[in-house]
Amino acid sequence: MANRKIFVLNGPNLNLLGQREPEIYGTTSLSDIETGLRQRAEQVGYSLDFRQTNGEGTLVDQVQEAMTDGAGLIINPGAYTHTSIALRDALAALSIPVIEVHLSNIHAREAFRQTSHVSPVVTGVICGLGAQGYARALDALCALMR
Ligand code: DQA
Numbered sequence: 001m002a003n004r005k006i007f008v009l010n011g012p013n014l015n016l017l018g019q020r021e022p023e024i025y026g027t028t029s030l031s032d033i034e035t036g037l038r039q040r041a042e043q044v045g046y047s048l049d050f051r052q053t054n055g056e057g058t059l060v061d062q063v064q065e066a067m068t069d070g071a072g073l074i075i076n077p078g079a080y081t082h083t084s085i086a087l088r089d090a091l092a093a094l095s096i097p098v099i100e101v102h103l104s105n106i107h108a109r110e111a112f113r114q115t116s117h118v119s120p121v122v123t124g125v126i127c128g129l130g131a132q133g134y135a136r137a138l139d140a141l142c143a144l145m146r
Pocket residue numbers: 012013014076077078079080081101102103104105106113
C-alpha cells in the first residue's frame with residue numbers, strides 16, 4: 001500500500017504556543033493543533049507523525065526521517081527558519097512535497113524574520129493565518145499527493 005504518513009515538524013519554542021506572546025502567536029496550544037490536524041488527516045486517510053523539538057540537529061534528523069518514511073511534510077521551523085543552513089540542506093534533499101508554515105506573517109515583522117533560508121527549497125509557504133495555517137497546509141499537501 002502507498003505510504004500515507006505525513007510528518008508535521010515543529011521547531012524551537014513552539015511547545016510554548018498558547019502561553020508564548022499570544023498577541024502574536026494566538027492562544028491555541030500545540031497539542032490542540034495536533035488534535036485537530038490528526039482528525040482532519042484521518043478523515044482523508046492519512047496518518048500523522050507530529051513532533052516538536054528545540055534542537056536544530058534533532059530537527060535535521062527528523063527531516064531525514066521524513067525523507068525515508070513520509071509521503072509529505074509540514075514544517076514550522078520556528079527561529080531556525082532564519083538561521084539554519086543545515087535545515088535548508090536537509091529539506092533540499094527531499095523529493096516529497098513540503099509546506100513551510102508560520103503562524104505569524106514573518107514578512108510583516110522584524111527585518112531578521114523576513115529572510116527564510118528554507119522557503120527556496122520547499123514546495124509552498126503559508127504564513128500569517130495563525131493555527132489554521134496547519135490545516136491549510138494539510139489540505140494543500142493532500143491535493144499535491146493525489
Ligand atoms: C514562527 C515565526 C518565527 O520567526 C519565530 O521565531 C517562531 C515562530 C511562526 O510560526 O510565526 O518561533 O515560525
